[in-house]
Amino acid sequence: MQVASAARSTTPIPAFPFPVPGLNAAGQSLASQPLPERIMRVQRGREIYAEGDMADQLYKVISGTVRTCRLLPDGRRLVAQFALSGEFFGLDGVSHHRFFAEAVSDVVLVAFPRREINHWVERDPAVAQSWQAYTLEKLAAAQDRFILLGRRTATERVAAFLLDLAERGRGPVGTVDLPMSRYDIADYLGLTAETVSRVLTNLRKSRIIGDQGCHRLRILDQDALQEQADEEAL
Amino acid sequence: MQVASAARSTTPIPAFPFPVPGLNAAGQSLASQPLPERIMRVQRGREIYAEGDMADQLYKVISGTVRTCRLLPDGRRLVAQFALSGEFFGLDGVSHHRFFAEAVSDVVLVAFPRREINHWVERDPAVAQSWQAYTLEKLAAAQDRFILLGRRTATERVAAFLLDLAERGRGPVGTVDLPMSRYDIADYLGLTAETVSRVLTNLRKSRIIGDQGCHRLRILDQDALQEQADEEAL
DNA sequence: CGTCGGATTGAGAACGTTCAAGGGGCGTGG
DNA sequence: CCACGCCCCTTGAACGTTCTCAATCCGACG
Numbered sequence: 284m285q286v287a288s289a290a291r292s293t294t295p296i297p298a299f300p301f302p303v304p305g306l307n308a309a310g311q312s313l314a315s316q317p318l319p320e321r322i323m324r325v326q327r328g329r330e331i332y333a334e335g336d337m338a339d340q341l342y343k344v345i346s347g348t349v350r351t352c353r354l355l356p357d358g359r360r361l362v363a364q365f366a367l368s369g370e371f372f373g374l375d376g377v378s379h380h381r382f383f384a385e386a387v388s389d390v391v392l393v394a395f396p397r398r399e400i401n402h403w404v405e406r407d408p409a410v411a412q413s414w415q416a417y418t419l420e421k422l423a424a425a426q427d428r429f430i431l432l433g434r435r436t437a438t439e440r441v442a443a444f445l446l447d448l449a450e451r452g453r454g455p456v457g458t459v460d461l462p463m464s465r466y467d468i469a470d471y472l473g474l475t476a477e478t479v480s481r482v483l484t485n486l487r488k489s490r491i492i493g494d495q496g497c498h499r500l501r502i503l504d505q506d507a508l509q510e511q512a513d514e515e516a517l
Numbered sequence: 518m519q520v521a522s523a524a525r526s527t528t529p530i531p532a533f534p535f536p537v538p539g540l541n542a543a544g545q546s547l548a549s550q551p552l553p554e555r556i557m558r559v560q561r562g563r564e565i566y567a568e569g570d571m572a573d574q575l576y577k578v579i580s581g582t583v584r585t586c587r588l589l590p591d592g593r594r595l596v597a598q599f600a601l602s603g604e605f606f607g608l609d610g611v612s613h614h615r616f617f618a619e620a621v622s623d624v625v626l627v628a629f630p631r632r633e634i635n636h637w638v639e640r641d642p643a644v645a646q647s648w649q650a651y652t653l654e655k656l657a658a659a660q661d662r663f664i665l666l667g668r669r670t671a672t673e674r675v676a677a678f679l680l681d682l683a684e685r686g687r688g689p690v691g692t693v694d695l696p697m698s699r700y701d702i703a704d705y706l707g708l709t710a711e712t713v714s715r716v717l718t719n720l721r722k723s724r725i726i727g728d729q730g731c732h733r734l735r736i737l738d739q740d741a742l743q744e745q746a747d748e749e750a751l
Numbered sequence: 752c753g754t755c756g757g758a759t760t761g762a763g764a765a766c767g768t769t770c771a772a773g774g775g776g777c778g779t780g781g
Numbered sequence: 782c783c784a785c786g787c788c789c790c791t792t793g794a795a796c797g798t799t800c801t802c803a804a805t806c807c808g809a810c811g
Binding site: 464465466476477480481483484497 | 756757758759760
């Protein structure tokens with residue numbers, strides 16, 4: 284884990300991970316009490332925290348992509364989350380991390396001490412409410428993923444993944460960035476890299492997506508892709 | 518949904534769904550402000566709430582078993598949770614339920630209005646903390662399930678399921694109750710009922726579990742079962 | 752220009768599903 | 782009380798999707 288020098292005055296104060304009344308859009312406290320912050324820079328492939336580490340911080344991605352994973356003893360891996368720029372991660376355990384986090388690409392992060400969040404939560408019921416709502420939303424998203432992993436075909440999973448990334452990504456409309464490898468995608472979707480590759484090839488041959496290199500593609504037919512994601516047997 | 522008549526004086530006040538300072542073990546308020554409660558009785562197979570319903574209540578199972586599920590348009594189903602007696606459910610959406618809940622067996626429930634919980638959370642930071650911790654725990658459990666659904670073999674899934682039920686169940690030690698059907702189990706584990714049945718047969722033939730009817734079994738070799746659950750290739 | 756890791760493609764195998772048939776337990780009705 | 786019927790559970794056989802293993806290709810980077 285690499286911690287860069289303290290934030291420069293040129294670095295904008297990052298937004299709090301969840302919307303909080305009393306903070307403006309940039310996350311600056313309206314109560315003239317700036318949030319403590321710690322800017323971190325992590326190189327591609329480096330670990331941000333390990334499984335079992337104290338979960339005493341939350342992280343917000345300023346730029347780049349982060350993955351949180353767990354490894355089984357025999358080498359099988361599952362990616363729990365991809366955190367894109369603007370998103371946050373680190374909420375994978377009550378007191379200790381149950382997953383480890385790595386930088387998919389070079390990333391810049393902000394770390395929020397959890398005790399600071401707890402302090403806020405204790406002081407302000409509205410913050411507590413926001414925080415709770417945020418956690419509940421995460422829980423709902425996790426439950427949605429049960430269906431993807433438990434009952435969807437390979438094509439459905441990949442199509443849904445592309446649509447999800449397209450929505451979350453910040454590139455030009457219709458263009459999807461895939462900063463992670465096929466192995467990462469596979470371990471996120473409960474597939475193998477070969478299967479992911481084959482599905483992408485099929486979608487390309489069907490003119491549903493267009494090729495712009497390994498780590499970028501265009502969605503040529505949004506409706507068709509949606510159809511592939513929702514249900515094979517429509 | 519069936520709502521029984523108001524609780525009798527013989528009905529013990531049910532415990533709050535999550536541990537809360539200021540409440541004793543039975544969930545009775547020490548602040549001489551009893552929690553509002555609503556006892557419900559639901560017959561086996563009946564719906565408790567539907568997908569899309571307002572998520573304005575949390576439920577605690579007093580006796581029986583409840584499943585929460587979602588259905589895909591083509592009939593595929595996924596069971597998100599089994600709530601055994603003493604456990605609670607209903608936290609499957611921020612404002613509206615994203616799953617529907619049904620009674621696996623005849624059940625007795627207590628419903629807690631969410632606004633009541635919110636009220637408590639707003640009044641007492643310690644309650645807020647407990648509530649938050651509870652939600653985080655649920656989130657961590659959900660993330661664990663990603664691995665089960667994404668990367669485990671059929672045998673591993675079933676073995677892990679049996680161990681989980683054995684731990685949560687309240688029957689005699691070494692005995693596991695399976696109130697739900699093979700189809701329910703399959704939809705919980707992302708398998709088919711046939712596969713579940715086959716795995717159980719294999720475990721029986723290996724003398725790892727013993728037969729006591731379709732809905733009850735004995736764990737004969739806990740270590741072996743643990744081995745099956747953790748990893749095939751140990 | 753060469754090297755290396757990731758991506759793609761192919762062939763074969765394996766695991767789980769699908770389809771189908773038979774068996775058993777429980778509740779209902781005669 | 783017994784018989785029937787309806788689920789559900791179990792078992793078998795064939796199929797299919799995905800995985801595994803392997804070779805090749807491509808692109809990024811030195």
